[in-house]
Amino acid sequence: MSTKHLLTAVLAAVVLIAVAVLGRGTGETIADSTTSGQSAATAEGAAGDPTDVPEAQTATAGAAENAAPAREAPVAGRLARLTPDAAARGWQLFLDKRCIDCHAVWGRGGDQAPDLGAASSGAISEGRLAAALWNHGPRMWTKIEDLKLPVEPISNEEMEDIFSFFFYVRNMDAAGDPRLGRLAMLRHGCRECHQVSGRGGDLGPDLSKWARYTNPVLWVQKMWEAGPAMREAMKEKGMEWPVFAPGEITDMIAYVRSVSPSSDKIYLQLGVPADGARLLQEKRCLSCHEVGGSGGEAPDLASVSLPGNIAEAAVNVLNHLPAMLTLMGERGIEPQHINAQEMAHIVTYLLSQTYIEKSGNAEQGEAIFTAKGCIDCHGKGTQAAPALATMHAEDSAAYFSHAVWNSGQKMLKELIADGQHWPTLTHAEMLDVLAYMRSSAKAGPAGE
Ligand code: HEC
């Protein structure tokens, strides 16, 4: 039974990755450190990682205060649910609910369906996930029937965990390319001041020892710390502060690793968004930035358009360092010391701001609900379909997705019996429909 054997082997491998990537333990070795998942991992002298949820929640509520009109209040709750622990549970569910039978994650797992680890189309968000699950539902359920797999029911909490898993996995960094990394270092003139494998200037420290730090966040944090001195040195040499293009930092790390003998690896733990929210306050970022406000001199951190991974999000902070230093100087704000783990929390928080979206438009949602024919079955409800007012959209896209996962097959059969096609929803439409369902559930006669 070689297929069975293969499946067992693949599952074992995937579990290994999961342990390495999502395990909160320290220092596990990821089979190949230059592949995805660099951002898992444990910091050099990282301070303990107190995931104090109540505290984090308050801090978050504080940070998101300006952002949040009353009806967005659940944002703090949703942020608190995004944790490495939730992601680890989500990963276990991904196995238990047999998603892995069809889907791979980073190339390991089934090959019947898209690889869900690959960040195919930029940043990930709740609404995008819900839309993807909705739109792909019919083919997925048909395939499940074809393969005679059971549709494992998924609870709301479980879907939240699966969403968390997607948030972390999709934000992992891609592997760097050492060849491109060498070119990037040349382009930015790093070797004017730094040695790598015995060649280069000596104004700054030898970067070879940095081969141990596979995690781009660690590099960014070190460059943030070295920023003021490095900028001075650059000024003296008439050099501009480097603005890194996407991918360059991971490429440079791959290069330094490829020419350095060190085989140790220093890992960082996954960031916790709620801790990042607290740190924005502690590190005085909020003395210039707002989160979700109308902004002052500094960009609104809730609407920074971030590339879909941690390395690039971290680099984004770095690219703006000189302008920040200038303004800090003017305002008499000391540059803050930020350790690597704190940087990971902050960056993960910034990514979570893309992930957790603002509510859609309920009025538009109503129009879509009508135009797509949802109203035909869900308006007053039918024998099989629940009436809109009794459907609980609650506060999250994950809630909607869990309900659709559990009911989808039945809904699909009704549609087919009616001679209709499955109505697809774009990302924006999904947000509007969710907003509409939420308002109807609250306003409806049968509301809770
Ligand atoms: C029987 C096979 C099968 C199982 C089991 C399965 N899926 Fe899928 N899934 C598919 C197929 C096939 C597609 C692509 C459908 C399409 O192209 O329309 C898909 C698409 C998706 C997508 C959209 C992907 C994208 O690129 O936008 C997501 C998200 C997803 N599945 C999540 C899950 C989750 C979560 C589970 C487990 C709870 C699961 N799937 C279980 C077959 C499966």
Ligand code: HEC
């Ligand atoms: C003009 C000189 C100069 C250039 C060009 C330069 N650096 Fe630096 N770099 C320095 C100096 C000086 C320090 C030490 C600052 C300090 O002591 O705080 C430093 C520190 C660092 C550190 C922290 C090292 C440690 O051990 O703490 C890293 C990482 C780093 N640089 C990376 C880079 C990269 C990557 C580039 C190219 C994009 C680059 N530097 C370009 C001068 C430079």
Ligand code: HEC
């Ligand atoms: C003294 C005011 C000030 C402080 C303090 C400050 N920033 Fe900034 N920040 C700025 C300014 C001004 C810019 C825009 C810089 C530019 O245009 O290059 C910026 C840009 C950014 C960007 C890029 C935004 C974009 O649109 O891409 C990020 C991310 C960021 N800061 C994060 C932080 C974090 C995290 C902290 C705290 C550790 C912080 N900032 C502290 C003033 C500040």
Ligand code: HEC
């Ligand atoms: C042909 C009739 C029909 C149409 C059209 C239809 N649905 Fe459904 N839907 C159903 C049925 C039947 C169920 C309940 C299945 C069950 O009980 O498991 C359902 C269940 C659901 C659920 C889960 C309800 C819950 O609370 O558990 C959601 C969410 C949902 N539909 C959303 C929509 C949306 C959004 C549209 C339009 C884009 C739509 N439906 C169009 C028949 C339909």
